[in-house]
Amino acid sequence: MKAYFALFSARFRMLLQYRAAAIAGFGTQLAFGLILVMILEAFYRSGNAEQPLTQAQAVTYTWLGQAFLGMLPYTANPDPEVRDMIRSGAVAYELALPLDLYTLWYARAIASRSAPTLLRCFPLLFVAYLFLGMTLPPSLASGAAFLVSLLAALFLVSAFSVLITVSLMWTVSGDGIARLLPSLVFLCCGLIIPLPLFPDWAQGILNILPFRGMADAPFRLYLGHLPPGDVFAIVAHQLLWTLAFVLLGKWLVGLGSRRLVVQGG
Amino acid sequence: MTLPVVYCLPVPQIIVENLVKTYQVAERPIGVLGGLKALAWPRYKTVTALEGVSFSLESGELVGYIGPNGAGKSTTVKALTGILVPDSGRVEVMGRIPWKERVAHVARIGVVFGQRSQLWWDLPTIESFDLLKEIYKTPTPKYVQTRDELVDRLSLSELLNVPVRQLSLGQRMRCELAASLLHSPDILFLDEPTIGLDAVSKLAVRDFMRVLNRERGVTVILTTHDMDDIEALCSRVILIAGGKILSDGSLSSLRAQVTQERWLIVDLEEQSAPPCGQDFEIVSQQGDRFTLRYQPAQTDTAGLIGRIAAQCSVRDLRVEEPPIEEIIARLYGGAGK
Numbered sequence: 181m182k183a184y185f186a187l188f189s190a191r192f193r194m195l196l197q198y199r200a201a202a203i204a205g206f207g208t209q210l211a212f213g214l215i216l217v218m219i220l221e222a223f224y225r226s227g228n229a230e231q232p233l234t235q236a237q238a239v240t241y242t243w244l245g246q247a248f249l250g251m252l253p254y255t256a257n258p259d260p261e262v263r264d265m266i267r268s269g270a271v272a273y274e275l276a277l278p279l280d281l282y283t284l285w286y287a288r289a290i291a292s293r294s295a296p297t298l299l300r301c302f303p304l305l306f307v308a309y310l311f312l313g314m315t316l317p318p319s320l321a322s323g324a325a326f327l328v329s330l331l332a333a334l335f336l337v338s339a340f341s342v343l344i345t346v347s348l349m350w351t352v353s354g355d356g357i358a359r360l361l362p363s364l365v366f367l368c369c370g371l372i373i374p375l376p377l378f379p380d381w382a383q384g385i386l387n388i389l390p391f392r393g394m395a396d397a398p399f400r401l402y403l404g405h406l407p408p409g410d411v412f413a414i415v416a417h418q419l420l421w422t423l424a425f426v427l428l429g430k431w432l433v434g435l436g437s438r439r440l441v442v443q444g445g
Numbered sequence: 446m447t448l449p450v451v452y453c454l455p456v457p458q459i460i461v462e463n464l465v466k467t468y469q470v471a472e473r474p475i476g477v478l479g480g481l482k483a484l485a486w487p488r489y490k491t492v493t494a495l496e497g498v499s500f501s502l503e504s505g506e507l508v509g510y511i512g513p514n515g516a517g518k519s520t521t522v523k524a525l526t527g528i529l530v531p532d533s534g535r536v537e538v539m540g541r542i543p544w545k546e547r548v549a550h551v552a553r554i555g556v557v558f559g560q561r562s563q564l565w566w567d568l569p570t571i572e573s574f575d576l577l578k579e580i581y582k583t584p585t586p587k588y589v590q591t592r593d594e595l596v597d598r599l600s601l602s603e604l605l606n607v608p609v610r611q612l613s614l615g616q617r618m619r620c621e622l623a624a625s626l627l628h629s630p631d632i633l634f635l636d637e638p639t640i641g642l643d644a645v646s647k648l649a650v651r652d653f654m655r656v657l658n659r660e661r662g663v664t665v666i667l668t669t670h671d672m673d674d675i676e677a678l679c680s681r682v683i684l685i686a687g688g689k690i691l692s693d694g695s696l697s698s699l700r701a702q703v704t705q706e707r708w709l710i711v712d713l714e715e716q717s718a719p720p721c722g723q724d725f726e727i728v729s730q731q732g733d734r735f736t737l738r739y740q741p742a743q744t745d746t747a748g749l750i751g752r753i754a755a756q757c758s759v760r761d762l763r764v765e766e767p768p769i770e771e772i773i774a775r776l777y778g779g780a781g782k
Contacts, residue, residue: 182579182582183576183579183580183582185579186575186576186579186580187576187579187580190565190568190572190573190576193568193572194565194567194568197567197568197608198567268561269558269561270558270561270562270563272523272526272528272556272558272561273556273558273561273562273563275526275527275528275547275551276526276527276528276551276554276556276563277551277580278548278549278551278552278580278581279548279580280548437530438530
């Protein structure tokens with residue numbers, strides 16, 4: 181356990197070295213958030229039917245999405261560290277460590293999902309709250325429910341992104357899966373359009389799929405759009421999917437490491 | 446009364462028996478059309494990397510494992526370190542099958558791959574060391590002692606707080622060596638540790654390996670293309686080519702296997718006639734320096750020197766064994782690769 185914690189803290193310290201990247205990320209997410217908020221505003225002004233989210237709620241939802249964007253496997257590179265290792269053959273060193281490979285990659289995924297997010301979310305939330313129309317949760321209970329399910333979301337997202345990494349054991353380049361899946365996740369977890377704004381027929385499917393638990397569910401707990409009492413059902417849904425991904429990932433790693441060819445002399 | 450006598454045969458630390466490994470390699474015809482064809486009907490060919498390799502090592506040996514590119518050196522090392530599962534054959538390292546008990550196995554070995562890095566690129570070296578301490582669960586006092594000793598031996602004290610990306614290759618390699626030894630392994634695998642290093646760094650790495658092997662009794666398995674590494678360090682050399690072991694023994698027996706010949710290097714005065722005779726041939730001539738090759742079994746060395754000294758005006762001469770590169774090149778050539 182200590183080893184995995186040390187891994188996490190090394191990752192965190194590594195990120196702290198890149199101030200420029202952190203500032204750039206902050207700027208990008210601020211700009212994207214503004215665009216999304218403007219689109220939402222146009223959408224709310226032109227529609228006259230009652231929407232499932234109020235405009236203020238939709239704006240807050242969007243800023244939460246931007247603040248915790250780093251947690252989601254949203255780029256073509258869900259886990260660049262391990263991916264580069266597999267491509268360059270440095271994964272040989274990974275296998276030379278006395279650690280279970282799946283657990284090691286899971287720990288790396290948690291670290292690479294959470295460390296940059298921790299670094300970036302606070303300034304963004306602060307600015308969005310002060311100047312850009314973001315609101316606080318309606319009650320302390322909503323806030324607490326949000327934090328609990330956000331933590332569960334971290335485990336869920338990490339287990340999912342390890343699966344993408346594991347697929348590299350079969351495809352070497354892995355760009356295909358690594359580009360395709362994040363776009364799907366991005367759409368299905370509510371980062372492009374808040375999930376409550378999706379048509380009714382889609383809600384049933386979205387409720388079963390794992391992606392809701394990656395962003396939408398915690399965000400709606402924050403808004404009070406879901407009552408704080410729902411947190412138990414939501415966390416159960418998140419952890420069940422996490423368990424499924426972990427078991428699948430462990431099985432695939434076992435299968436993959438038997439056929440793994442470490443490239444090059 | 447007779448006492449029962451118990452004979453304990455020492456069990457080798459590493460046993461490799463009949464190791465076989467094949468790879469599937471995708472065949473790609475060249476050009477766009479060929480690429481499209483390969484996309485529709487991928488074809489694979491089987492490449493045999495190891496074709497029944499066997500050897501065993503005792504604890505405390507320092508062995509050079511050499512062979513041309515693609516001979517199967519790295520594949521063997523990967524099988525021994527538990528990274529790769531072979532097709533068939535037996536491997537036992539300290540009583541364990543590496544790929545079956547990988548975690549327990551790798552906790553007792555150290556690995557350095559000369560062309561890759563195990564250090565965190567963006568962090569100071571000391572942070573990688575501290576991380577390895579946690580990963581190997583080394584108790585703090587033991588870690589501090591081992592680390593300080595390594596820092597001292599490899600003169601790392603100036604480098605510990607520099608991010609790894611800013612180290613030179615030689616500096617980084619010294620750090621890599623230290624990193625692989627922080628958990629005091631019994632066996633150290635070095636895959637081309639001196640590749641790309643300058644002369645000073647090479648000597649430092651070699652000296653360190655010698656000390657490690659002699660003083661700490663660590664078994665060292667060294668793969669390299671640098672024959673100076675082998676000559677300087679290894680009492681035993683295993684030569685592999687085309688997936689088979691061609692030779693296993695001391696460097697001198699390796700020489701003897703190829704040739705018994707000696708080289709006589711003669712520096713002549715400027716006006717001198719060139720040496721000529723039936724029982725030697727001239728390998729090269731550089732200015733006034735002639736390199737002659739002869740068989741000491743047929744030609745008496747003292748007699749040959751006497752004749753040449755009488756025939757030409759000699760400034761200097763010496764007798765040498767052919768350089769190890771020459772021997773190895775002939776062995777590789779003989780392997781038809």
